[in-house]
Amino acid sequence: MAAALVSKFSRVGRLLLGGLGNNISGLLSTSNEIMSYNFLSQQQRTFIQMRTVLKVVDNSGAKKVMCIQSLKGKKGARLGDTIVASVKEAMPNGKVKKGKVVYGVVVRAAMQRGRVDGSEVKFDDNAVVLVDKQGQPIGTRVFGPVPHELRKKHVKILTLAQHIA
Secondary structure, X not given: OHHHHHHHHHHHHHHHHHHHHHHHHHHHHHHHXXXXXXXXXXXXXXXXXXXXXXXXXXXXXXXXEEEEEEOOOOOOEOOOOEEEEEEEEEOOOOOOOOOOEEEEEEEEOOOOEEOOOOOEEOOOOOEEEEEOXXXXXXXXXXXXXXXXXXXXXXXXXXXXXXXXX
């Protein structure tokens, strides 16, 4: 009788520990999955290069453009650089139509850029303001924050901006 009780308790204990062991291994595998997901979800932020889709933050009529070429450097474009782009999405009654090849100035970039004071600036998205060949903006308003690094070459864009970061 005592042996039967001991074997029942040991079996129950093994079941409890076995269940706990399965839960611990399940928790560990879940935490490993979360860690691998976090690692994979953190993208490497790079230059704006060919085929990068950018948001248009002015009222020229375009919504999204795709970079065709960076006009400065071989690696790609950064904040303040001019690019050649193709309009991928546009509003029906805007100044710019879908498929048109346009110039744009990068006003927000996900890649961080160091400032003179030692701080770094980076944005959540990549955005451009469309300009003509002379560098004058096509739209009359610029939405969202624009970094003050543009004050050297693109003063007109800064004057149209609502918020300077």
